[in-house]
Amino acid sequence: MPQNDALIARDPGLPGLALLLDRSALEAGLGAPIAALGSLRYKPGTSCTRAVRLADGRHLWLKALTRDRHGQVLARGQDLAPQALRDRHVVAQSPAADRDIPGLKRLWPEQSRPAELARLLGDHPLSRAVLHPLSHRPTRRLVARLDAGGTRAFLKAYTRKAHAQALSGILLAATLGHGRVLAACAERGLIVSDWIDGRSLCPANDAALDPHAFRQAGAALATAHRAGLRTPFQATRFDAVRRLRALAKDIGRLLPEQRARANDLAERLVAALASVPEQYGLIHGDFSADQILVGAEDAITIIDWDRAAMGDQGSDLGSALARLEVQRLWHGLPEAAAKTATEALLAGYGDVRPLPASWSAQETAHLFLLLGEAFRHQLPDWPARTCALLDRVEAGLRTAPAPQVDPELPQLATLLDPQGAAQALAAHQSPTVVAPPKLRRHKPGRRALIDVTARDAAGDATDYLIKTRAKRADHATPAYHAALRAAGFTETGAGAFAVPEAWPGPPRLRAWSMRKVPGRTLTACLHPKAPVAPFRQAGRALAALHACHVEGVPRWTPEAEWDVLARALDHAANAHPGDAEALAGLRRAARIALDRVPKRPDVLLHRDFYPDQLLVEESRLWMIDLDLLAMGDRHVDVGNFLAHLDEQGLRDHGAVQVFDDHARAFLAGYQEAGTLDMASVRVLRDVSLARHLHICDRIASRKPCYPKLLAELSRWFDPGGAMGRAPHPACAMSVPRPGAAARTRAG
Incomplete structure (x- = not known):
């Protein structure tokens, strides 16, 4: 089709792409008429997948591959494609070959289907049903209808990962009166549920x-x-x-x-x-x-709660x-x-x-x-x-x-106007704002972040971020940026770490601006199987920050660290009175542990150092959100960073140890330039993690993490008042030094 010609020309590595985009050519290649075509799943330069139902009732899924991948599939002997498709590196497979959906292997071929349905449904009449596939999204889901002497049901086959969420959703739907589950198998990823008669509102x-x-x-x-x-x-x-x-x-x-x-x-x-x-x-x-x-009787049923x-x-x-x-x-x-x-x-x-x-x-x-x-x-x-x-x-x-007016941020409406945004940038230049400013983040009553693009007198366009807050104008943070850049934290400096340029704004707007820098957050690199090299670099960056000196920053004392934790535990106790005893035990243990942390010379702290505050741009790290700079114990920053890894692992993957390799890499990077006391790291890591109990209550989407986090902390601290947990693996094990063998993934 002409509409696809340009796309096909841009992807010569998939010679079969043109076939999957052309029904007539596909029918000619298959040597059979097509009754129905599924939707495309296209990964440029890698593959294109499409399910088909032939006029004779057969179901196939087709995949256009690169030459190398096509050879690998042929070697497994699962290809059903005619030679005309093979010549274009297209494979054709039955649903049984969809390895991502484990339940399909025994539902195809048809001779194995009765035994699988009997295993799934037992004595239910549907165990002897005829299966009619309705739709197949390769590597995602298959939906079928079961028919047995007038009795019908839906059978859905999922990936193992999707099955758990789908089953949870269907059970919730049953609670609401929208159908019920007849059978389920987590190992196979299968769910059988009521067939619901009715007229679709599609x-x-x-x-x-x-x-x-x-x-x-x-x-x-x-x-x-x-x-x-x-x-x-x-x-x-x-x-x-x-x-x-x-x-x-x-x-x-x-x-x-x-x-x-x-x-x-x-x-x-x-x-x-x-x-x-x-x-x-x-x-x-x-x-x-x-x-x-x-x-x-016009009863409404909502289906598909997957x-x-x-x-x-x-x-x-x-x-x-x-x-x-x-x-x-x-x-x-x-x-x-x-x-x-x-x-x-x-x-x-x-x-x-x-x-x-x-x-x-x-x-x-x-x-x-x-x-x-x-x-x-x-x-x-x-x-x-x-x-x-x-x-x-x-x-x-x-x-x-327009965004609702925030009475605590009356300047927000002005900053969202091009002329007002230009005033906020005036300390740097006399710019022309070329598009309406965009509200990037807004915490009502507290602060806002605004995206602005402006041209200077020479006509060059630059992207900026404007930060504004409800409190008095922040003149300190732009000064911190300037001091760190003067110390070498620039894109042209000798190190691989930098902070963006920043400028103060008019006091009446309570705003300051900084140049928007490229990169993605270090959080976006945080995956159990992702390379750990960026986290080692983050450790080096923090050590470099700790070695700097900036005039006029406040001091962050152990008592201040305790006050923040105490307030967080108070909030948690008020929100969860049933956990009062466990929280009181944590409070006692944390107080004792903090008192045992030795006093050391102060260094320059970031004070909110965690993966969201670092942007990865190829080999450079940009450090942002410097408004809390303070002088204090270096282990505060280190512990805070590690606690965020723990909480992210618990929230996303159910275990605090998920990112231990990333934690080791971070510690190794830090110790290339700075020294650490691992006992102090453990204490301040735990103290920081305990603060997340209150964060779980403040952020609605994190509420489910609260009981898991409390259980972890209760194991680590002895409720009787002593530090009773075993050292965290990433802190207890020896930290790899440059050139030494390390049990971490290569970056």
């Missing part, structure tokens, strides 16, 4: 739509949202940010001429979401009209409304019908509880997340459809209401 099935049904659906969603049910799975704002940025990258690969625009819109959406509060609670995770069935999680409930409404808008833009749904359905859904929700503040911003964000659908489904003229949706996202951002 606009493709009923162009006229039914306002009454949509109003009932809105009420049903609101009822689920206010039920107070919980799941351990999380859908955080950080997840949304990652999805938006990843989608922008995908659009840039599909339509390179739209790359800059997609990236810009993604960042504006990040700011838009940051400017509205989230209504935290149980969410469906993929809510749309497709997931709503109208049954007997992605149920704790998150911003405004995202469910935003997801549904975005899908309706795409039906209007791409599939001819009349504008009046889309408007009526939208109003009815919102009204029904409002009948039960107030609308989440974020629903409108979430609608625009979900429109953006649908940008790849026209390509994935190979809709006619998909590039034009994608651009039309980009236009719609841009219009949604233009018409979005």
Whole structure:
């Protein structure tokens, strides 16, 4: 198809890509007519995958590969492709070959299916059912219908990772009256659930739509949202940010001429979401009209709770409304019908509880997340459809209401105006702000961060960040930046560490600015299997900071460290009275442990040093957020960094030891230039980790981590009042020195 010619030309490493994008050519290569084509999953330069159902009923999944990968698959002997496909490095496999979904191996071929269903369902009549595949998303999920003498059920096969969340969601749906689980197997990733009869509200099935049904659906969603049910799975704002940025990258690969625009819109959406509060609670995770069935007596059932999680409930409404808008833009749904359905859904929700503040911003964000659908489904003229949706996202951002005025930050409205932003930058130059400033982060009543692009007199464009806060103007932090840059922390300095240029702003705006620097946060590099070299470099950077001297910084004393911990434990005790005894034990043990930390000469502390405060740009680390600089014990910074690794491991992977290799690398990097007392590191690491008990309560998405963190801390501290835990592995083991063998992953 002509619409794909440019894409195919840019990816010569996948000679089979053209086949998977052309139905007629694919039918010719397969030597059989195709009844249905699945959506595409495309990884430029690596692979393109698509499921097909042939007219004779066979199900296959096709994958276009590079020459080397194709040879590896052929060597395994699982390829069913005719020679015409093999010549183009395309493999064809049955669902049984989908190794990511373990349950499919025994459901194909058909002769092994009865035994597998009997093992799964026991004496249930469905154990003798006929299986009718409905959809297969290779490496993700297969959905099928089971039929046995008039009895029906859904059978879904998942990856092992997705199975746990899907089962949790379906069980929650059963609690809400939206179906029930008949059987499940975690080892195989299989779930069998009730077949639910009803009329789908998908606009493709009923162009006229039914306002009454949509109003009932809105009420049903609101009822689920206010039920107070919980799941351990999380859908955080950080997840949304990652999805938006990843989608922008995908659009840039599909339509390179739209790359800059997609990236810009993604960042504006990040700011838009940051400017509205989230209504935290149980969410469906993929809510749309497709997931709503109208049954007997107009009863509403919400199906497909596979992605149920704790998150911003405004995202469910935003997801549904975005899908309706795409039906209007791409599939001819009349504008009046889309408007009526939208109003009815919102009204029904409002009948039960107030609308989440974020629903409108979430609608625009979900429109953006649908940008790849026209390509994935190979809709006619998909590039034009994608651009039309980009236009719609841009219009949604233009018409979005301005962020609510923050009475504690009255200067915010001024700084979000181009002229006001230019005033904040005036100490550096006399710039012209070339686009509306974007609110990147906003903590109501406390502070805000604003993105600005400005041109200088020579016409050169530069990106800046403006920081403003409710307290008095911050003149100290720009001075700290200047002092550290004078000490060599520059992009042209001898070291591999730098801090951005920064300038004070007018006192009346309580703002200062800094040059925006490239890179991704060190947190983005934090994965159990990721290289640890950046963390070793972070240790070197911290040691270099500790060796500097900056005039006028305050002193951070052991008593100040204790006061912060004591307040955090007080907050935790008030929020969790049932844990009062355990928290009191932690308090006693921490007090004793801190008193035993030897007094040492002060060094320059960052005071909030953790992976989010470091940006990785190739071989350079940028250090940011220097407003808490102080003189104090070097082990405060080291312990704080390690505690953040512990908490991240516990929150994301269920164990504090997950990032031990990264911790060892960090300590090794520090000790290349500085000395550490490991006993003091352990104490201050534990003290910092204990502060996270209160952070778990302050941040809604971290609440599920509180009991796990308390259990870990209770094991480490002796409630009787002594430091009773064994040394943390990353602190207790010998730290590798430069040139020595180390049990860490290579960077």
